[in-house]
Each structure stands twice: as C-alpha cells, then as structure tokens.
Amino acid sequence: MSSIKSHISLFVATLLFAINYWVSKDLVGSLSVTQLVFYRTIGATAIFSVIFIIRQKQKIPIKDILYLGLAGLFGIAINQLLFFGGLQYTSAIDTATIHVSNPVIVLVLSIIFLKSKFTKTRLIGIVLGAVGALILILYQKGFQINTESLKGNLMILGNTTAYAAFLVMIKPMLKKYDTFTVMFWVYLFASIVILPFGIESFSNTNIVLIIQNHAISLFYIIVMITFLAYFLSTYSLRKLSPTVVSFYIYLQPVLAMIIAIILGEELPNFVKIVASLIIFSGVYLVNKEPSS
Numbered sequence: 068m069s070s071i072k073s074h075i076s077l078f079v080a081t082l083l084f085a086i087n088y089w090v091s092k093d094l095v096g097s098l099s100v101t102q103l104v105f106y107r108t109i110g111a112t113a114i115f116s117v118i119f120i121i122r123q124k125q126k127i128p129i130k131d132i133l134y135l136g137l138a139g140l141f142g143i144a145i146n147q148l149l150f151f152g153g154l155q156y157t158s159a160i161d162t163a164t165i166h167v168s169n170p171v172i173v174l175v176l177s178i179i180f181l182k183s184k185f186t187k188t189r190l191i192g193i194v195l196g197a198v199g200a201l202i203l204i205l206y207q208k209g210f211q212i213n214t215e216s217l218k219g220n221l222m223i224l225g226n227t228t229a230y231a232a233f234l235v236m237i238k239p240m241l242k243k244y245d246t247f248t249v250m251f252w253v254y255l256f257a258s259i260v261i262l263p264f265g266i267e268s269f270s271n272t273n274i275v276l277i278i279q280n281h282a283i284s285l286f287y288i289i290v291m292i293t294f295l296a297y298f299l300s301t302y303s304l305r306k307l308s309p310t311v312v313s314f315y316i317y318l319q320p321v322l323a324m325i326i327a328i329i330l331g332e333e334l335p336n337f338v339k340i341v342a343s344l345i346i347f348s349g350v351y352l353v354n355k356e357p358s359s
Contacts, residue, residue, distance in 0.1 A: 073303040074354070080299035081315045083291050085322035088159075089330075090287045097281060100151040102272060103288075105265025108143060110289035111297070112254040119251040125244050127252070135240060135249060136256035142233025143257030148264070149226035157219025163204045165223045166316055167197050172231040173313040180235055183308060192352030193310075196317035199345030203320040206338055234309040237301065246302045314353045317346050 094103060127135075154162060170193050177183035240249050278285065304312055321343045327333040 111293035135252040139253035139257040153222030196349030202342035
C-alpha cells in the first residue's frame with residue numbers, strides 16, 4: 068500500500084509539472100531568471116518553515132544538516148539557476164530532449180553511490196522510456212545547435228545532472244528522517260545560496276503590480292510546483308528508488324500532450340499514440356523491478 072501511495076504521489080507531481088508548461092508562459096518576460104528562482108525558493112522555504120515549526124521536530128546531528136545543505140545546493144539552487152539560465156539560450160525542445168538523460172544519470176549514480184542493482188529489465192525500461200519521450204519531443208521539431216544554444220544546452224545538462232545527484236543524495240536521509248524535516252533543511256540552505264542572487268532584483272521590482280497581474284501563476288509555481296510537487300517527489304523516494312522516481316520525467320511529455328489535446332491545441336495521431344505506448348511499456352518494466 069505504501070508503494071502504491073508513492074506511485075500516486077509521483078504521478079500527481081508529474082501531472083503538476085506537465086501543467087506548469089502552460090502556467091509558466093504567463094510569467095515569461097514579466098520576471099527575470101533570478102526573480103523567478105528567488106520567488107519560488109523563498110516562497111517554498113517559508114511554507115516548509117511554517118510546517119516544520121508547528122510539527123514535532125526531529126533531532127538531526129550537525130553532519131546530517133550539512134549533508135542536507137549540500138543536497139539543497141545541488142537539487143534546488145544549482146538546479147534552478149542552471150535551468151532558468153539555460154532557457155535564456157536554448158529552446159524548450161532542446162531542454163526536454165536533454166532531460167531525457169536524467170534517469171540514465173540517476174541509474175549510474177545509484178549504482179556507484181547506493182550500490183543499487185543493475186538489471187537488464189530496468190535498462191530496457193529506461194531505453195524504451197527514452198525512445199518514446201524522444202519521439203514525442205523531436206516530432207514537434209525545432210531541435211537546434213549553434214553557439215548560444217550550445218551554451219544553454221550545457222547549462223541544462225548541468226541542471227539535470229544536479230537534480231540527479233539530489234535524488235541520489237537524499238535517499239539515505241529519507242530512511243532516517245521524515246519528508247518535511249528533510250525538505251525544510253534542503254530549502255533553507257538553498258535559500259541562503261539564492262538570496263544574494265535575487266535580493267537586488269527583488270528590491271527593484273514592483274511586487275504589488277506583479278501579484279495583481281500574475282497572482283494565480285505565482286501561486287501555482289510556488290505552492291503547487293516548488294512546494295507540493297517537490298514534496299510529493301521526495302515523499303515517493305521513501306519507498307521507491309531514485310531511478311524509478313526520475314523515470315517519471317518521461318511521462319511529462321505524454322501528460323502535456325494529453326492536456327494539449329483536451330485544450331484543443333493538439334490532435335491525437337498515430338505517432339503520438341505509439342510513442343505514449345512505448346513510454347508506458349518502459350514504466351511497466353522499470354517498476355517491475357524491486358524499488359530498493
């Protein structure tokens with residue numbers, strides 16, 4: 068039952084990330100990269116702090132607090148700064164394509180640092196998921212290589228590698244502490260790192276005007292994505308392996324496509340249906356293996 072709850076949590080988080088493709092459009096051009104990262108991180112940290120204060124606190128040794136701080140540096144600070152920074156120079160198609168490498172990076176890091184089992188079934192599942200995701204992404208066309216996009220693509224590769232390291236790093240901590248405790252310390256340290264980058268741009272913005280024009284979008288990216296989706300993904304790590312958690316990234320283009328069809332922005336066709344079936348086959352094979 069706990070494993071089923073973890074998969075449900077992970078699916079909900081993936082759906083929230085898929086919806087975010089549309090919500091983020093409202094903020095593009097209105098907020099700079101540093102402002103967007105600043106609002107997201109500080110906002111989510113405030114939420115986690117309130118919950119952490121009112122809940123019964125777990126005692127954590129200083130070495131584990133510093134370890135969670137390092138995880139926050141990779142998973143939140145470096146991850147978000149490189150992601151939004153890279154988007155300035157590269158396209159959404161390039162970004163989505165590079166993110167396909169995430170489960171592979173997680174699998175390699177898990178084998179090295181967590182001594183995870185390497186099986187042919189899981190490898191086949193990852194390959195199938197990558198193939199299906201690439202078909203969906205590249206079918207939209209637009210992949211490009213030039214000097215600027217290369218710079219952006221390298222930043223996106225750094226972003227997805229940092230997130231992969233984050234998933235592998237916090238897995239041992241979730242066996243010792245509850246999810247809210249882990250996320251509080253992770254976000255607290257991430258905020259300390261991001262604060263110098265965003266405080267100046269924050270002071271130069273009309274926050275009242277931004278809230279008036281983009282209140283719903285800001286609420287979504289702070290509460291639904293940076294707080295809830297990250298929490299659900301981390302919660303699922305308690306019972307599932309980092310490889311399984313990262314694999315759900317392959318479902319994002321499928322869910323985004325379904326949402327686009329519902330909104331009338333796309334029409335289903337043979338290629339999209341086959342690609343989706345390939346991804347779901349990969350999901351089945353990856354989850355067929357033990358989650359440890």
